Amino acid sequence: MRKVIAIFGTRPEAIKMAPVITELRKSRDLDLRVCVTAQHRGILDQVLSLFAITPDHDLDLMLPNQTLDQLTARLLSGVGQVLDEEKPDLVLVHGDTTTTLSSSLAAFYRKLPVGHVEAGLRSGSLHAPFPEEMNRRVTTLATRFHFTPTERSRQNLLAEAVDASHIHLTGNTVIDALIETVARLKAAPETRAALERQFGYLDSSLPLVLVTGHRRENFGPGFESICRAMIDIVTQNDVQIVYPVHPNPNVLEPVERLLGSHPRIHLIDPLDYEPFVFLMERSYIIITDSGGVQEEAPSLGKPVLVMRDTTERPEAVDAGTVILVGTSRERIVSEANRLLNDRAHYARMAQAMNPYGDGQAAKRIRAVIEEQA
Ligand code: UD1
Ligand code: UDP
Numbered sequence: 001m002r003k004v005i006a007i008f009g010t011r012p013e014a015i016k017m018a019p020v021i022t023e024l025r026k027s028r029d030l031d032l033r034v035c036v037t038a039q040h041r042g043i044l045d046q047v048l049s050l051f052a053i054t055p056d057h058d059l060d061l062m063l064p065n066q067t068l069d070q071l072t073a074r075l076l077s078g079v080g081q082v083l084d085e086e087k088p089d090l091v092l093v094h095g096d097t098t099t100t101l102s103s104s105l106a107a108f109y110r111k112l113p114v115g116h117v118e119a120g121l122r123s124g125s126l127h128a129p130f131p132e133e134m135n136r137r138v139t140t141l142a143t144r145f146h147f148t149p150t151e152r153s154r155q156n157l158l159a160e161a162v163d164a165s166h167i168h169l170t171g172n173t174v175i176d177a178l179i180e181t182v183a184r185l186k187a188a189p190e191t192r193a194a195l196e197r198q199f200g201y202l203d204s205s206l207p208l209v210l211v212t213g214h215r216r217e218n219f220g221p222g223f224e225s226i227c228r229a230m231i232d233i234v235t236q237n238d239v240q241i242v243y244p245v246h247p248n249p250n251v252l253e254p255v256e257r258l259l260g261s262h263p264r265i266h267l268i269d270p271l272d273y274e275p276f277v278f279l280m281e282r283s284y285i286i287i288t289d290s291g292g293v294q295e296e297a298p299s300l301g302k303p304v305l306v307m308r309d310t311t312e313r314p315e316a317v318d319a320g321t322v323i324l325v326g327t328s329r330e331r332i333v334s335e336a337n338r339l340l341n342d343r344a345h346y347a348r349m350a351q352a353m354n355p356y357g358d359g360q361a362a363k364r365i366r367a368v369i370e371e372q373a
Contacts, residue, residue, distance in 0.1 A: 001031045004115075004369065005088040007079060009037030009061070009099035012174075012292045014047035015273055017094050019176035019362035020117060021053055029370050035082050037061050037075055037099045042247060046272045057082045065249050068098060068131060075102035083110055090115055090373045093139060095291075096132035100139050108142040115373065117173060117365065119146035120153030121312035128310050129291070130217045136312075145373065147365050149356055150315055170364040171357025178296050179359040181277045195278045199242075201266065206240045207284035207340065209233065213255075213307060214246035215289040222327040223251065226307055227258035229332035230287075234264045236333070237340050241265045242279060285339050285346075287325075287332065294322060301352030305335050315355035320348060 004024060008017050014036075024032045035057035038044055048055070059078040063070070075098060083091065083106055091107040093100045094117040107114045116139050126133050140146065146162060148154045149172035157167050185192060202208065213226060230241055245255050245267050259265050271279065277296075280286065286297045289307040297304045298321040306317075309326045316322040325331045339346050 002089040003031045004090045005033040005086055006092040007035045007103040008094050009039030010097050011040055011043040013094040014044055015177050016173045018051035019173045020365055023362040023366040039099045043270045050273050071098050072102055076106055079103045079106040096136040101135040104139040104142040113144040114142050115145040116143040117147045120148040120157040122156045123310045123312040125310055128217050168368045171361035173361040174292055174295050175357035176359050176362050209239050209241045210279055210283040210286045211243040212288045212290050214251050218327055219250045223254040225327045225329045229329040232333045233336045244268050244271045295356045299354040301350050303339055303349035319353050
């Protein structure tokens with residue numbers, strides 16, 4: 001039996017790898033091992049428990065506010081040891097984090113083939129998102145099986161002279177995870193009732209603005225500006241903001257200092273995936289710098305303002321459900337005000353559409369691995 005090891009370490013990787021793990025576990029031809037680096041701890045464990053994933057290896061690598069150098073070095077040697085022990089036939093990584101970079105490099109050093117889930121995303125700028133654009137480019141070089149979410153990401157790889165027969169257009173597994181979670185919520189009225197109680201502090205008469213943010217290139221002045229924009233939005237409109245705050249200290253500090261005391265801004269701990277999906281469904285608009293949220297919100301028909309200057313996920317921008325607003329306070333506020341006050345504009349942006357997948361990505365990835373890896 002061929003041995004496949006899936007390696008990941010952060011919240012979004014776990015959410016997007018979970019459907020692949022579920023599929024690969026069903027295979028009679030494959031022996032699946034799961035290694036978590038625990039680059040994240042609390043917000044990774046939330047996802048592992050929701051999707052009932054028990055790792056075979058847990059490197060437990062998170063340290064408070066560690067530098068990229070420390071993190072990369074510790075990941076590389078930790079993952080290397082696991083690969084030496086497991087001797088897999090295929091190493092599966094996801095996306096663009098430092099775990100992705102280090103795991104694909106550790107596999108390359110052992111001449112092991114890599115399967116890259118969510119391959120081919122490109123912003124065109126090595127510094128945005130930072131360091132993710134570099135991470136995904138390096139991972140591409142080490143990869144044998146490129147699982148691209150969209151035709152555009154396939155084209156990006158072809159433009160870099162990746163062999164066409166090594167690229168597999170699968171859709172994004174985040175849509176698999178989202179569809180499954182929405183269906184689970186729909187089928188469980190008692191869970192919905194519990195979630196209504198969890199968010200009982202929300203005012204049902206006020207539109208909900210859901211906010212998330214964590215990008216490194218926004219640390220410092222970017223986050224200061226984002227926070228001031230949030231205050232302007234609640235001051236100028238009858239709305240409420242819910243903001244599950246990312247645990248990175250560079251995010252927590254300015255957010256708590258600047259937004260901690262406004263009665264219509266609710267700063268909360270990071271949410272489990274189910275409650276977060278529930279809140280996305282319940283929201284009127286979403287303001288974020290997250291990659292995953294940018295992909296999920298369009299399929300829920302929610303307009304998204306993305307607090308970045310560039311995106312490697314241009315599909316929903318082209319389709320009109322996402323607007324890039326950067327971190328300028330004035331721009332964020334003017335675009336939010338327009339959505340909150342111009343019904344026709346809102347209706348144009350709120351078209352549910354799904355450029356990122358059809359919920360079958362993990363099945364396609366499994367088929368390729370079973371047939372070719
Ligand atoms: C990481 C990824 C980023 C991804 C994001 C998703 C890198 C360099 N960055 O950013 O690509 O978009 O995850 O969320 O790979 N922390 C906790 N608890 C947690 C998680 C983090 O306290 O569960 C704190 C720790 O102090 C940690 C810090 O956040 O050192 C930064 O974590 P790190 O994984 O380095 O970067 P993120 O900003 O989370
Ligand atoms: N998410 C979550 N709880 C939260 C915020 C986000 O479960 O409190 C989910 C979200 O639905 C998406 C993923 O986490 O699937 C995005 O993670 P993040 O924004 O941390 O990383 P990125 O996608 O930007 O790499």
